[in-house]
Amino acid sequence: xxxxxxxxxxxxxxxxxxxxxxxxxxxxxxxxxxxxxxxxxxxxxxxxxxxxxxxxxxxxxxxxxxxxxxxxxxxxxxxxxxxxxxxxxxxxxxxxxxxxxxxxxxxxxxxxxxxxxxxxxxxxxxxxxxxxxxxxxxxxxxxxxxxxxxxxxxxxxxxxxxxxxxxxxxxxxxxxxxxxxxxxxxxxxxxxxxxxxxxxxxxxxxxxxxxxxxxxxxxxxxxxxxxxxxxxxxxxxxxxxxxxxxxxxxxxxxxxxxxxxxxxxxxx
Numbered sequence: 001x002x003x004x005x006x007x008x009x010x011x012x013x014x015x016x017x018x019x020x021x022x023x024x025x026x027x028x029x030x031x032x033x034x035x036x037x038x039x040x041x042x043x044x045x046x047x048x049x050x051x052x053x054x055x056x057x058x059x060x061x062x063x064x065x066x067x068x069x070x071x072x073x074x075x076x077x078x079x080x081x082x083x084x085x086x087x088x089x090x091x092x093x094x095x096x097x098x099x100x101x102x103x104x105x106x107x108x109x110x111x112x113x114x115x116x117x118x119x120x121x122x123x124x125x126x127x128x129x130x131x132x133x134x135x136x137x138x139x140x141x142x143x144x145x146x147x148x149x150x151x152x153x154x155x156x157x158x159x160x161x162x163x164x165x166x167x168x169x170x171x172x173x174x175x176x177x178x179x180x181x182x183x184x185x186x187x188x189x190x191x192x193x194x195x196x197x198x199x200x201x202x203x204x205x206x207x208x209x210x211x212x213x214x215x216x217x218x219x220x221x222x223x224x225x226x227x228x229x230x231x232x233x234x235x236x237x238x239x240x241x242x243x244x245x246x247x248x249x250x251x252x253x254x255x256x257x258x259x260x261x262x263x264x265x266x267x268x
Contacts, residue, residue: 021074049215057226
């Protein structure tokens with residue numbers, strides 16, 4: 001099998017456009033250059049994974065796309081419009097499920113629909129139940145959050161993020177705190193849901209194999225400051241098995257390239 005290739009230019013219109021994005025953070029003692037001249041175009045319905053070591057600006061870039069941070073330089077657009085703040089069409093999912101402990105599973109998903117004033121109470125409930133069924137938790141909808149395992153909590157968080165029907169889902173290491181078996185189950189879930197709904201997903205991870213399992217493209221970042229170094233297209237058929245030999249070959253090659261950049265950074 002040939003090694004991963006740089007993704008060719010797409011003919012599909014871009015859902016997200018980032019052009020020459022740079023970001024600095026001022027601390028008490030120094031000015032941190034978090035992102036440097038990042039350019040990235042993401043197509044409608046594409047699943048893109050951002051990979052790199054800690055401190056390479058992946059989460060900062062996700063926050064900029066979400067509208068939670070403003071770039072100091074560069075252009076950031078969604079559907080051809082400049083992103084100036086958070087919007088209901090771009091929702092985030094974090095490593096911590098951040099559920100409301102005083103609400104039931106159903107109540108947590110319904111909470112995500114409160115801003116959708118165009119739906120009646122019955123329609124909101126129907127929609128919440130649909131997405132709970134999609135993540136395999138409908139029979140637990142009246143359960144309290146503290147009764148759930150870590151994987152079940154992340155499924156609730158996923159249902160809550162999907163229920164308002166965002167066009168872009170931003171995922172910041174959502175499976176990082178889970179055990180290997182639970183992560184493997186969720187890899188299957190997210191691939192199935194993405195195949196059915198074709199949301200545009202930007203997924204941050206430091207796990208190369210996870211990125212290859214999920215992404216259409218893997219974007220490689222290096223730190224100090226965060227820069228895009230290479231892009232790899234992943235043409236493997238779906239659903240993908242995290243333990244497959246072909247997937248391991250791709251992840252081994254990408255890991256080798258990533259280590260080269262990290263070692264060069266340390267040596268420099």
